[in-house]
Amino acid sequence: MDEECVAELPRGGDLPWALFYPADYSVASSSLGYHYIYRALKELGVAVERFCNDPVPFRSIEGDTLLERFPIITASVAYEGNAEIFYRWLNSANIPLLSEDRLTGNYPIIGAGGAMTYINPLLLSAVCDFIILGDALDALPYAVGSLRSYLAEGNKEKLLDELGEHPSILVPARHIRNGKVEVKRVLSNDQPLDAGHPMNSTWLTPRSSFGKTLLVELQRGCVRNCSYCTLPGCFGKMRYRDSGMIKERLEEIFSAREVDQVGLVTPEAGDHPQIEDLLDFLESKNKGVSFASLRLDRLTEKMLSALKRGGRHSVTVAPETGSDELRFSCGKKFTNDMILEKLGMAASLGIDQAKLYFMTGLPGETDEDIKAIADLSKRIIAETGMNLILSVNPFVPKPGTVWCGKEFVGTAAIRKKYEILEKELTKTKKKRPQLRMTSPKEAESEFSLAWYGYNESMALAKNNGISKKVRFDPATRAKTLLELERLW
Numbered sequence: 001m002d003e004e005c006v007a008e009l010p011r012g013g014d015l016p017w018a019l020f021y022p023a024d025y026s027v028a029s030s031s032l033g034y035h036y037i038y039r040a041l042k043e044l045g046v047a048v049e050r051f052c053n054d055p056v057p058f059r060s061i062e063g064d065t066l067l068e069r070f071p072i073i074t075a076s077v078a079y080e081g082n083a084e085i086f087y088r089w090l091n092s093a094n095i096p097l098l099s100e101d102r103l104t105g106n107y108p109i110i111g112a113g114g115a116m117t118y119i120n121p122l123l124l125s126a127v128c129d130f131i132i133l134g135d136a137l138d139a140l141p142y143a144v145g146s147l148r149s150y151l152a153e154g155n156k157e158k159l160l161d162e163l164g165e166h167p168s169i170l171v172p173a174r175h176i177r178n179g180k181v182e183v184k185r186v187l188s189n190d191q192p193l194d195a196g197h198p199m200n201s202t203w204l205t206p207r208s209s210f211g212k213t214l215l216v217e218l219q220r221g222c223v224r225n226c227s228y229c230t231l232p233g234c235f236g237k238m239r240y241r242d243s244g245m246i247k248e249r250l251e252e253i254f255s256a257r258e259v260d261q262v263g264l265v266t267p268e269a270g271d272h273p274q275i276e277d278l279l280d281f282l283e284s285k286n287k288g289v290s291f292a293s294l295r296l297d298r299l300t301e302k303m304l305s306a307l308k309r310g311g312r313h314s315v316t317v318a319p320e321t322g323s324d325e326l327r328f329s330c331g332k333k334f335t336n337d338m339i340l341e342k343l344g345m346a347a348s349l350g351i352d353q354a355k356l357y358f359m360t361g362l363p364g365e366t367d368e369d370i371k372a373i374a375d376l377s378k379r380i381i382a383e384t385g386m387n388l389i390l391s392v393n394p395f396v397p398k399p400g401t402v403w404c405g406k407e408f409v410g411t412a413a414i415r416k417k418y419e420i421l422e423k424e425l426t427k428t429k430k431k432r433p434q435l436r437m438t439s440p441k442e443a444e445s446e447f448s449l450a451w452y453g454y455n456e457s458m459a460l461a462k463n464n465g466i467s468k469k470v471r472f473d474p475a476t477r478a479k480t481l482l483e484l485e486r487l488w
Ligand code: SF4
Pocket: 222, 223, 224, 225, 226, 229, 230, 231, 232, 267, 268, 295, 331
């Protein structure tokens, strides 16, 4: 394995635990949350082994061990589609999917955590014995203690009782009756990011989506409130790390190992109050820099220069729409002129490619707004000479957002919008942009899974994790919203 461990981790452990990331290894290695949980479990003396879709499915990365050998299996569920993959894996390992079918018999304990638990943990509720809600590191030592006692005593009823006593752990067998949530839980999303919290990758690998890059978390939460985004409503108030603390940690890492690239992980890098100071520091250390996300209106020359220094020739930003008015209604208060100005700045620094994220199917969107995406692209090409990649994704209303009650336009309407955009782009004479569009079916599946309650989670389990076999009733949205209000 071409991994380099950044932290000193204890070997061995006494609690065999399969930590599953329902995606490829490259994606798992790009998830700081997954790095954190692995490290925390190691430090708690757990014999944890990781599982991903590759290099060998169903076998652990560390020991080539089969999934079904583990008495504890948990998954980091980052988004809706991960739940389906998780369910299918359990099914393929002959583990009954419904938690109620595992109450007796020698089956593993199944748990979950991850970004999805901040938004709608009910998606996971018919399958998991326990779900850690929000920042999992806070409840993890408690869960490990309970699972250790369970392994020694074998009393599952006691385990469920005990886990259910923690305010940030949802135990469906104890907290949900007849599909209804009966107990308030606390979503853990407000602890300060102090020195005790991990802040960087646990391992480095060239096979991560970002290449061999040391990921460093600058902040959680976001000060803005974009209408479609789950971050402000679900991930807590903005918490950021002081640059002094980050620099101290980086000094330690740089003195111990070779690091060429540092990836700054934050919802919007430009919002961190000490970003310029951090960039100066990284420049003084001659490190390349990449950003998980760049907000157009906060993009500075220093940020772009840092990208360029790291060998990047491409910048990724999210105009979301081609027209100012629709963009403003999303909560993004910047204009096409500003987009042109910032991308012009990038081009003057030698960045010759831009990846632009757009959404379609937004509330109030017209055909003219779709055409405006093509118009904006043409302007950017004409004024900056950049090559463009357009990533176009259907708007999916999610729980916990300002637009949670808005319509999902459906697959037929999305196809029509895509056709309009494709037709407009064929009129581009020079440097026609590459167009990458999320499949309408995939968006539809994401929409329905986002709103699953306990009963739908059960239906998904009964259909072996295949959501297209589950009929989605539009009335489910209102019911799930009610259940989530009962939950927190
Ligand atoms: S889209 Fe970006 S700026 Fe808007 S709320 Fe989400 S993270 Fe913040």
